[in-house]
Amino acid sequence: xxxxxxxxxxxxxxxxxxxxxxxxxxxxxxxxxxxxxxxxxxxxxxxxxxxxxxxxxxxxxxxxxxxxxxxxxxxxxxxxxxxxxxxxxxxxxxxxxxxxxxxxxxxxxxxxxxxxxxxxxxxxxxxxxxxxxxxxxxxxxxxxxxxxxxxxxxxxxxxxxxx
Amino acid sequence: xxxxxxxxxxxxxxxxxxxxxxxxxxxxxxxxxxxxxxxxxxxxxxxxxxxxxxxxxxxxxxxxxxxxxxxxxxxxxxxxxxxxxxxxxxxxxxxxxxxxxxxxxxxxxxxxxxxxxxxxxxxxxxxxxxxxxxxxxxxxxxxxxxxxxxxxxxxxxxxxxxxxxxxxxxxxxxxxxxxxxxxxxxxxxxxxxxxxxxxxxxxxxxxxxxxxxxxxxxxxxxxxxxxxxxxxxxxxxxxxxxxxxxxxxxxxxxxxxxxxxxxxxxxxxxxxxxxxxxxxxxxxxxxxxxxxxxxxxxxxxxxxxxxxxxxxxxxxxxxxxxxxxxxxxxxxxxxxxxxxxxxxxxxxxxxxxxxxxxxxxxxxxxxxxxxxxxxxxxxxxxxxxxxxxxxxxxxxxxxxxxxxxxxxxxxxxx
Numbered sequence: 001x002x003x004x005x006x007x008x009x010x011x012x013x014x015x016x017x018x019x020x021x022x023x024x025x026x027x028x029x030x031x032x033x034x035x036x037x038x039x040x041x042x043x044x045x046x047x048x049x050x051x052x053x054x055x056x057x058x059x060x061x062x063x064x065x066x067x068x069x070x071x072x073x074x075x076x077x078x079x080x081x082x083x084x085x086x087x088x089x090x091x092x093x094x095x096x097x098x099x100x101x102x103x104x105x106x107x108x109x110x111x112x113x114x115x116x117x118x119x120x121x122x123x124x125x126x127x128x129x130x131x132x133x134x135x136x137x138x139x140x141x142x143x144x145x146x147x148x149x150x151x152x153x154x155x156x157x158x159x160x161x162x163x
Numbered sequence: 164x165x166x167x168x169x170x171x172x173x174x175x176x177x178x179x180x181x182x183x184x185x186x187x188x189x190x191x192x193x194x195x196x197x198x199x200x201x202x203x204x205x206x207x208x209x210x211x212x213x214x215x216x217x218x219x220x221x222x223x224x225x226x227x228x229x230x231x232x233x234x235x236x237x238x239x240x241x242x243x244x245x246x247x248x249x250x251x252x253x254x255x256x257x258x259x260x261x262x263x264x265x266x267x268x269x270x271x272x273x274x275x276x277x278x279x280x281x282x283x284x285x286x287x288x289x290x291x292x293x294x295x296x297x298x299x300x301x302x303x304x305x306x307x308x309x310x311x312x313x314x315x316x317x318x319x320x321x322x323x324x325x326x327x328x329x330x331x332x333x334x335x336x337x338x339x340x341x342x343x344x345x346x347x348x349x350x351x352x353x354x355x356x357x358x359x360x361x362x363x364x365x366x367x368x369x370x371x372x373x374x375x376x377x378x379x380x381x382x383x384x385x386x387x388x389x390x391x392x393x394x395x396x397x398x399x400x401x402x403x404x405x406x407x408x409x410x411x412x413x414x415x416x417x418x419x420x421x422x423x424x425x426x427x428x429x430x431x432x433x434x435x436x437x438x439x440x441x442x443x444x445x446x447x448x449x450x451x452x453x454x455x456x457x458x459x460x461x462x463x464x465x466x467x468x469x470x471x472x473x474x475x476x477x478x479x480x481x482x483x484x485x486x487x488x489x490x491x492x493x494x495x496x497x498x499x500x501x502x503x504x505x506x507x508x509x510x511x512x513x514x515x516x517x518x519x520x521x522x523x524x525x526x527x528x529x530x531x532x533x534x535x536x537x538x539x540x541x542x543x544x545x546x547x548x549x550x551x552x553x554x555x556x557x558x559x560x561x562x563x564x565x566x567x568x569x570x571x572x573x574x575x576x577x
Contacts, residue, residue, distance in 0.1 A: 140186045160212030
């Protein structure tokens, strides 16, 4: 996971949890049932277009709104490798790490990014796009270990010697 | 280099100086789980493979959103909670004592300088006594129960300084609503709010509680008030050196400082359906209303009921208005009864309910329908919060709310 490349979908500022997964679908039984409705208020076709390994690049305050843990869960279930945004809403950030979804804060990439292009992420160092390096902060080991375990439940199972 | 209050609390907890952006692991002093999420927490806890609580004494379980049950499935949450408490030796269980955020400081579970988390976004409330407290999801709560620790990102701090004397018809609710309107709903996301100034120093802990409670409505991670003599008296403790040190240093780094003159505040309301849509009450006068709600973890304390009673003394609630009063805890209910406040409210025509979350979370005790309007003292006016999505909710102070109940329409408080 030190370095990976993916095709990019570009979303805007203030992508809230109701856009990521509208309340009306939260009562569906599984995350797999829900994921086809991901981002539907904004771009109904997007859930069908996202492929495993793709990357989302967005503006500020990504994931604002409610504390629903289903929001990061469906993004992960769609196969998205990571979300790179100018900033993330607080509870969404935590829920993402805890559900094993990698988030990267980068202030400038969004302004330059063109949808459909590829970026390469060099973990803890920079994102490469169009011949330019965009610096990123390093994630501390404890957070990386949660993400690499596949989320907090799995990390705790590992801690407790179960998996 | 000076430190903000949140930086001091985290340094004390971890033993290392920190700066905004650092991610650190803290030892959690206390956690709160309420009835809605206990079944999810219990499931995750066992799925994670834990067989015992890291420290049962640090865990508080409170039934408040669903008490007394209004739907057939609600009692399942109590049975799950009771079974979890029994199995893991959890002794701090409150089954009908009041709202979680009121009880956590009232019953002495959270002290100045503590770090606390709860499965509810309004956990920011405990900042009223100078504790760092914040809301989290149920998966994360399950891991704290097992490990006793939690990772956090050290927030930048926005300092809010208020000096001077508030006009008589202005309450701390009017201050926090104005601040949310100025910051906007995402204006403090990731950030700590730190309050200072002579107005704050002269304020009761109960009034500070109202402001800390609503910090989340501007996205804040926490809200912090310096512990002082009033805090010590409220918590029934003597402040130790660490607790006394919880004041923002003059040379601390703040991302922003906002200054207000207390004399400039006026009664305000948050209009449907955004908490940051703030208008002066004087601009809204004459709007007819169907109901008034005075209560919640935001404004269901003794001074709030007292303010309402002062307005309602010798008066009657307008014929067509239902005035619902919900004390935040059993202790407050009893105090208000002993002081004759409940009698005054009742004689004026108020419906007084059991302590709990009730109407604020839209589950019971005064749900409204399409086209109806309510003036309420709680913290959220989101679409559908207190009934159907076509109910209009205006958030206000208890003094304003009581005045509106008498008039049957929106009016400025005396």
